[in-house]
Each structure stands twice: as structure tokens, then as C-alpha cells.
Amino acid sequence: MTSESRDESRTTVPSNAHLSDEQASARSGRGAGASELSVDTRENPVVAAPLPPLPETDAAEAAARPVAGPPLEIDADQESALQSPEGAEPASAPSALRLTQVTKSYGGTDAVTEIDLTVPSGAFYGLVGPNGAGKTTLLSMIAGLLSPTAGTLEVCGVDLRKHPREAKKLMGVLPDRLRTFDRLTGRQLLYYVGVLRGLKPGVIADRTNDLARVLELTDALGRVVSDYSAGMTKKIMLAAAMIHSPRLLVLDEPFEAVDPVSSETILGILSEYVRGGGTVVLSSHGMDLVEQVCSRLAVIVSGQVLAEGTVEEVKGSATLTERFVELSGATGDVGGLEWLHASSN
Template sequence: MVDADVPALRVRGVTKSFGDTRAVDGIDLTVPAGTFYGLVGPNGAGKTTTLSMIAGLLQPDRGEISVNGVDAGSRPRDAKRLMGVLPDRLRTFDRLTGRQLLYYCGVLRGLDSAVVESRAADLARAFDLADALGRPVSDYSAGMTKKVMLAGAMIHSPRLLVLDEPFEAVDPVSSSVILEILSAYVAHGGTVILSSHGMDLVERVCSRVAVIVAGQVLAEGTVDDVRGELTLEQRFIELAGGLSDVEGLEWLHTFSG
């Protein structure tokens, strides 16, 4: 049962530096339970670093993160149990078969073997992977790899899914399948926070969005509040600094040969 008074995710004053570079600079986020929440920003804005800290893959230098009211700093294991994570760059054990990978994900989360096998079969059917489970993940296409990893992130029925670019390099059919499954998950009380460069998708599926530029949240709220009278893409370009200066490229229009 989802407690509407307790946000699925709360981030307060979170900061992270790498050497002299401040990747995330005092970010605040509140993600209500049972929502699609979009995190958008230009390359290098701090989205992946933020999601990695939420997922417990990176330790923040300062600030607090809580998942369904569980403080991730003092109770990291309890917080991680509530989450499923699709990380950046799809790092996985790709020498395993799809079936072995899902089994590993399930037992690692403390599920009984019989439960893992049953859920793996259900997820494989839903993600249209049943015929591929016996093959090594290294033989999968980018879309198939993303689907099997998302299935692994969902196998323990987490409260919160933390997804870094879940639709990147995914064909339209696979994208539609993933979106349908995630929509049903949210409709039944689950929460998704995802990063994406696809403004149309974020505008279509997310109820709330945060725009991150240079490690700071420049706008946050409902999609309608953030975009105002503009499209989300237009508002994003406005916040991120507008269009690049193309002066000085006149030579490009002369065409050699």
C-alpha cells in the first residue's frame, strides 16, 4: 500500500564533486509515490551522477537521500531493497544467458528459487524475451539487453525504479513494450524516476519533471508548470542556454570539389 504522505524519493542538498569539478551542486528533489518523474538536462549536467547517488552506486559528499521514508545514509541496505536500478551504459554480466541473469538478480534480492523462476518467466513473456532466455546476453541487441536488465531490476517488485536513459538505443517496438509495462507499474502504485533526452516522451508520460543544468535544478514541478506556454523542448533549450552560435561556419556552405 502506498502512503501518499511519504514521497517515494526525497533528495535534499545533495552535492558531489570529482576533483575540482562540481558535478552536482545542492540538488533538491521530491518525487511523489505513484508517479512518473523525468530528469532532463544537457550532456554533463549531472543527471547520471544524481541517479547514481540515489541508487547507492555513488556516495554524496553532502546532503540527504531517503527512499519511501528510509534514510539512505544511515540505512543504505534497507533503502536499496526498495529500489530497482537500470544503470548508465548497461554494465552487466553478459556472459550469462538471459535466464541466468534474471535468476542471479532474483536470488541476489533474497527471493526463493521457485519464485525467481516463476517471475522470470512472467517478465520474459511481458518483455517478449521468452525465446531469447537461453542465449548469452552478449548476443542480445541493444533493445533486448535493455529489456532483460529492466526485467532484472523489477524482479523483486521494488517500490521505486531508478532508470538512466531507459529508451536510449531502443527500437520503437521495444520502446512501446517498455513504456506499457512501466505505465502499468506506476498505475498500480510504483514510482519511476528516469533520465531522458527525449523531450516528447517525457512530456507525454511524466507527471513531474526537473531540468538540471550544470549540476543545479533550474526548474522543477509538473510538466505543465515547467513548460508554461512553450513545449518542454523549447523550455529546456531556453533554460540550458539557447541555441549554439553558428557564426563562422559560412565556409561549410561552399562545398568542396
């Protein structure tokens, strides 16, 4: 039943005061059932309205197609957590990301142990640590790809465990070594992601062209993603993470397998995004890169945060690389390989 027909029914049907108890009870029961059904439909818009067919490579055709279902919106209850009530004093904006006692265990072994982190809005935040330190596990929990064993995660004030849909709408995610729909062309992939994010086809086409231009992917949009190089794949997935203009970007090794020229381009895009009020959380093994662009960082070793703060606070009087090596406990022992020396042959 449409909203118009429900409104009409309210004006033409007498009030329950003129009905018998049984009639009023039955009518009340039907109304409750309809409300529950409508909520379920909105919770799964893809099921309620199948996606339109993927476009050809021509952007004009994509712009002409209708959208499947209404755009996704933040629930009113959750929006109140992000905005001050009308007439009230403006409250300080919530942190872009807040982790409280977050733990992830596998078979009794903690991959991440009781991590507390607060990432302020508008920050360029780095997560660094040796291989196997738990960075990818932590980022996967932030992105909602893994559920924590314990603890809470909040994205712009929205509890990720209690309201995962609302929290995920605020994020763009680039996981490391993510498998994607690589039999689609680049343009089709971005269209598919855009529709899932609730964007109109015309908006998707415009943003696809803009992102492809700055990422130097325009000539590749008509090719299937499986034919892309590792660096091009990274860039098309970054475009997919940004197409819905999220408040928070979660990027796991965004510069891995990307050439220096493309790295500078991506850095420029992310820096402009942060200057516009967005927040970036990324992991990287490049200490020079982290020191250059990050306003804050955390050093994670064996699933625990050993240092956190501004770059200057973390590195102290040493270089960031020296401080990283010190915290990670690397010994630098390269002895015992004399058999590799040419003189030993």
C-alpha cells in the same frame, strides 16, 4: 546455536540470581557475543550461505532448487517508518524519494550542487538536462552507486546513507551503460539477480517467464547476454531491475538504443507499474517522451535544478523542447562552417 536450543536453555538453566557474580558476568558476556555474531551473519547472507549453482535454461529445474539463506527482510525499525503503529491514525505515506541539499564534488569541482527534490509516491518523474548536466551523477547517488559529498537522500522514508541495505531493497536500478554478467544466459542472469534479492526459485522462474513474455525475450532466454543486441540488453537489465517488485524504479536512459516498438512495450509496462502504486524516476533526452508520460519533471543544468514541477508548470506557454533549450542556454549558433557547403568546393 539455533533459536530452539536457545529457548530450551532459557527454561532449563537457573536464573542469574542463583549464580555467583563471576558466573553471571561470564554468561552475560557469552550471550552478548552470540547476539553480535548473529547480526553479522544476517548482514551478509551471501557470505553465510553460498549461492546455489546457476540453473540450466529449463525453468522446471530452477524451480526445484532450494534457496540459499532466508529471504531479505526490511529491518523492523525501518518498517516502522513505512507503516503506522497498530491502533494509531494512518499517517500519510512518505515520499518515494526525498533529496535535501545533495552535493557531489570531484577535486573541488561540484558535479551536483545542493539539490532539493521531492518525488511523491506513484509519480512518473523525469530528469532532463543537456549532456554533462549531472543527471547520471545524481541518479547514481540515488541508486547508492555513488556517495554524496553532502546532503541526505531518503527512499520511502529510509535514509540511504544511514541504512543503505534497507533503502536499496526498495529500489530497482537500471544504470546507463551498465556492465553486467554477460557470459550468463538471460535466464541465468535473472535467476542470479532474483536469488540476490532473496526470492525463492519458483517465484524467480514465474517472474522470469512473465517479464520475458511482455518484453519479447522468451526466445532469447537460453542465449548468453553477450550475444544480445543493445536494445535486448537494455530490456533484460530492465527485467532484472523489476524482478523483485520494487517500490521505486531508477532508470537512466531506459529508451536509449531501443526500437520504437520495444519503447512502446516498455512504456506500457512502466505506466501499469505506476498505476499499481510504483514510482518511476528516469532520465531522458526525448522531450516528447517526457511530456507524454511524466507527471512531474526537473530540469538540471550545470548540476543545479533550474525548474521543477508538473510538465505544464515547467514549460509554461512554450513547448517543453523550447523551454529546455532556453534553460540550458543553448545558442544554436551554426555559423562558420561555410567550408562544408558544396558551393565552396
